[in-house]
Amino acid sequence: MLYKDKKAVSLMIGYILLVVAILAMSIVVYSWMKSYVPKQALECPDGVSIYVKSFDCETGKLIIKNNGRFSVAGFYIKGTENPEQEIATKDLSEACNGIDGKMVFANSDLMSNPPMNGLNVSLWEEFSECDFSGLDSIYAMEIIPFRYQEQDGKNKQVICSKAKIREAISGGCPAEV
Amino acid sequence: MIKKKSKLNILGSSNRNLKKGVSPVIATVLLVAIVIVIALIIFLWFKGFTQEAVVKFDTNVELVCDEVIFDAQYDGTTLYLSNDGNVPIIDFDVKQTTGGSYETFLLSELDGAFNGLFVAGTVSVLGVEGDEIVLIPILLGKTETNEEKTFVCNERYGKEVAF
Numbered sequence: 196m197l198y199k200d201k202k203a204v205s206l207m208i209g210y211i212l213l214v215v216a217i218l219a220m221s222i223v224v225y226s227w228m229k230s231y232v233p234k235q236a237l238e239c240p241d242g243v244s245i246y247v248k249s250f251d252c253e254t255g256k257l258i259i260k261n262n263g264r265f266s267v268a269g270f271y272i273k274g275t276e277n278p279e280q281e282i283a284t285k286d287l288s289e290a291c292n293g294i295d296g297k298m299v300f301a302n303s304d305l306m307s308n309p310p311m312n313g314l315n316v317s318l319w320e321e322f323s324e325c326d327f328s329g330l331d332s333i334y335a336m337e338i339i340p341f342r343y344q345e346q347d348g349k350n351k352q353v354i355c356s357k358a359k360i361r362e363a364i365s366g367g368c369p370a371e372v
Numbered sequence: 373m374i375k376k377k378s379k380l381n382i383l384g385s386s387n388r389n390l391k392k393g394v395s396p397v398i399a400t401v402l403l404v405a406i407v408i409v410i411a412l413i414i415f416l417w418f419k420g421f422t423q424e425a426v427v428k429f430d431t432n433v434e435l436v437c438d439e440v441i442f443d444a445q446y447d448g449t450t451l452y453l454s455n456d457g458n459v460p461i462i463d464f465d466v467k468q469t470t471g472g473s474y475e476t477f478l479l480s481e482l483d484g485a486f487n488g489l490f491v492a493g494t495v496s497v498l499g500v501e502g503d504e505i506v507l508i509p510i511l512l513g514k515t516e517t518n519e520e521k522t523f524v525c526n527e528r529y530g531k532e533v534a535f
Contacts, residue, residue, distance in 0.1 A: 207403075215407050219414035230425040230432040236439050237458055271492040273454075281445045282452040284494040297492070339456070339492060347430075354492050356441055356456035 237346050239355035240265050245340050246360055248319050252368035255326050257291065259300075259338070260319035263358065266312040267340040269299035271354075274333035283337035283361075291325040297341070298322065309350045310343040332367030426513035426523050428459075433513040437525035440509045442489065446533040451497040451505070455489040462488045463510040465524050468502035478510075505533045 242264030249258045261267060272291060273283035288296050299305065300320050302313030314320055327333055339359045343350050394402075426433045441457030455461055463486075464479040480486050483497045508530035511523050 211403060211407055211410070215410040216414060218407070218411045219418060222411075222415050223418045227425060230427050231435065232431075233435050234429070234431050273494055279447065280452060282443055282454045282494065284452050284454065284496045286494070341492070352458075352491070354456065354458050359456065 235346070237344065237351055237353055239342065239344075239353045239357065241357065243267060243340060243342065243355045243358045245270065245314070245338065245358065247336075247338065247362050250336070250362065250364075252327065252364065255291075255324060257322040257325050258319055259314070259322070261314045261316055264316060265342065266315045267300070267342045267355070268303040268305065268310060268312040268314070268352075269297050270338050270340045271297050273337045273339075274327075274330075275335045275337075276331050276333065278334045278367075280334070283335060285330070285333065287325070287327070287330075287333065287336065290327050290330060291322055305343070309345055312342045327368050330369075332369055334364055334367050336362045336364065338362070424515050424517075426515055426521050428511055428513035428523075433511055433523040434526075436511060436513075437509065437523075437529045440511070440525065440529060442507075442509065442531065444505075444507055444531050444533045446500065446505055446535050448535045449498065449500075451500045451533070452494070453489055453497065453507075454494045455491060458491055459511065460488060460490045460493075461509045462512040462522060464489075465508040465510055465530075466500070467506040467508070467530075468500065469504040469506075470502040474502075479507075503535060505535075506530045507533065 244263030245259055245261050245267060247257070248260040249256070251257075259270065272287045272293070274285040274287045275281075275283045276285055286296055288294075288298055291298055293299075300314040302311065302315075304311040304313065337359060338361075340355045341352055342355065344353050345351075428436045436459055439457060440459045440461065441455075442461060443454045443456055445452040453464075465476065466479050466482070467474055467476050479497065482499050486495065486497060489495060506527070508527055509525050511525065513521055513523055515521050
């Protein structure tokens with residue numbers, strides 16, 4: 196007789212509630228966790244390397260050569276304004292007639308699809324328009340190459356900070372009087 | 373002798389034809405509809421408990437902090453910063469230690485002209501004082517509702533710069 200007085204949820208409703216709860220929680224967890232799936236970071240390949248073939252402070256002639264294994268599109272050029280400064284913060288691209296804060300190699304075509312990384316391996320390019328005469332003396336130059344790489348169907352600029360080079364300029368440029 | 377018909381018999385034999393029920397097809401449809409509606413309600417309710425994820429480059433911004441590369445130098449009066457990575461840094465959380473005390477502030481609060489350290493960007497900041505400075509990058513991401521939101525990276529991604 197006691198059995199008839201006990202109350203409980205119908206089995207059917209119990210199953211429905213279970214399934215519903217599992218579905219709802221799985222959707223919530225999925226939507227929250229999917230942003231934590233790591234994606235391939237955009238990185239410059241390890242074989243990128245350029246160096247300053249020559250630099251003449253008086254004429255402003257700067258020659259950059261690609262001695263790496265990958266072509267590059269251009270570089271950022273910065274200078275230090277005192278000899279003790281370790282990090283170059285002065286943007287020198289304007290002094291070298293750069294555009295948008297960067298120097299682009301002549302054969303690079305940034306507007307093409309995909310953009311062309313114009314300085315191929317073993318080639319060099321001369322920038323003969325650097326004029327530091329209006330600036331305070333520059334004691335070191337830092338040159339950071341960049342290239343364009345495709346990721347997720349888009350061409351993106353990648354800074355190759357591992358290939359950063361630093362050239363000390365003894366006596367400063369322009370030379371201190 | 374009158375045979376007493378049990379109630380059960382009466383109910384069983386005479387009411388079987390009067391029992392009504394739902395068609396199995398309709399029952400299935402109703403069940404599925406109920407499941408979907410209740411699942412939606414619970415999902416919307418539960419969503420309020422989880423923190424909205426901030427995303428940058430289609431990845432959670434916490435993971436992007438790992439890709440931040442920057443360099444810093446402090447000469448006692450000027451702080452030199454350089455962004456050597458591919459992640460723009462919108463601001464820095466500065467933890468400045470002087471003697472036994474320290475204070476924390478945003479770099480943009482110290483220097484109103486500082487508006488971020490973009491990719492390949494460099495900057496010199498005056499007005500920083502202290503024996504030791506810890507710089508923690510702050511990134512800008514987007515929420516699910518496309519709203520921009522800043523995120524302070526964990527202190528382990530910070531850089532200590534001593535004078």
